[in-house]
Amino acid sequence: MFSAQVRDAYVEALRDPVHIHAICEEYRAAATIDREHDVADQANGRRIECPLLALWSSEGGLETWYAREGGPLAIWRKWADSVEGSPVPGGHFFPEEHPHQTGAALSKFFEDNRGNDASNRVL
Template sequence: MGKAAARSLSAEVRDAYVEALRDPVHVHAICEEYRAAATIDREHDALDQANGGRIECPLLALWSSEGGLENWYAEGGGPLGIWRKWADSVAGSPVPGGHFFPEEHPRQTAAVLSKFFEDK
């Protein structure tokens, strides 16, 4: 966690992250999740799409307004364009904050989630 992200979190949330990351098993699990996302998950996703797999429930995608996702995936229609390849009912938008936006802006994030679930 970078210094800017650490400063944006409350002491309680920051302490919880630090405590969890003291356990090498947790760190290993995080690394394995990232490894899988860059390797076997992509193969599984391609196979699932080739077989017509779709997400059937409404999907909400939220991402940091301060990150690069909007630009990185512009050719694919942005984050929503990517998810629309997988699901018929896709909503979402960038939200205030950085990588840890739910922790940085919990009330705003909760309000977006609540509205999504109330409408469904």
Template structure:
């Protein structure tokens, strides 16, 4: 069962893990990647329209949703964005697509960024929603950033500290994040939040999501630094969207920051906070369709 209309659930084994999600529609392939602390159901408001023009594959990242949650390793390479990007390239190959467009939100946008760098021949167009590059955010970190993004520094603490504290009341944590980062309380449908909670309550999801952030502060930065030294940038057209009332647009000159990391950048803000596809579905959909078609 999937909460995405016009889509059918799938599970496929790739890269040593099982990836779950939903597929539907017809036309050019479009991969959708969710953020924290969600899963593929976050696209519910825009998928019905997207499936009218695209074959949509909405996948759960490893460690999230109904995808596998492998045990992390000391280097955190298991939850590196490189590993997650490789998963998704293989998922698309599983469905017969060697070139495709991808849209990522939050953590999924960071996977999208890595995918564009590691597989430039596979990605036709990419969109990243409400992020600045991980490398840039750590490089320019200050008190304002650390206050707004305190979870980055909490989740990377050694296990089992964040896992134990979040695990004591995962519903409180998840609802707090939706409230803290969002600006549109009515955006979160009860049945969708119930899906988020069903998956996030699993201790393995909590542990995996902490590992995701630990990777972002270690192995992912090593990969990013290597790309910077080599002069590698995103080559495909890149759309950047952010919430008009959120932290990213307030803190960063988003377009110009991304131009340090990509060759062809366009974008703008949409109403609301962090959760663009749920808080501003019409505006997000319009921007994506204008870019992708």
């Protein structure tokens, strides 16, 4: 679990109906228009050119759900030229549950990719 301070921040944010609506719209888009955009992007050969870091919960099902595809990194490599990442301890809210490990992974990624020309481009 995560701290009471983090939990309180979530509760406070979710008191605002605008925030709840935005969260619902994000999930709706992921199941509808985002998929259409993904198909169009792949058909047009669009790729992510900057370095990409994928982190996911070690306690979730991503690795087993996508085992046939080669796991989460293999999926992202279909989209991006430079992909690295790994599972992070914790559940769905791993950044809140393990902020230091999540922060360390992010810091290392940004340090390793400092000055990378592709990381400075906006697509």
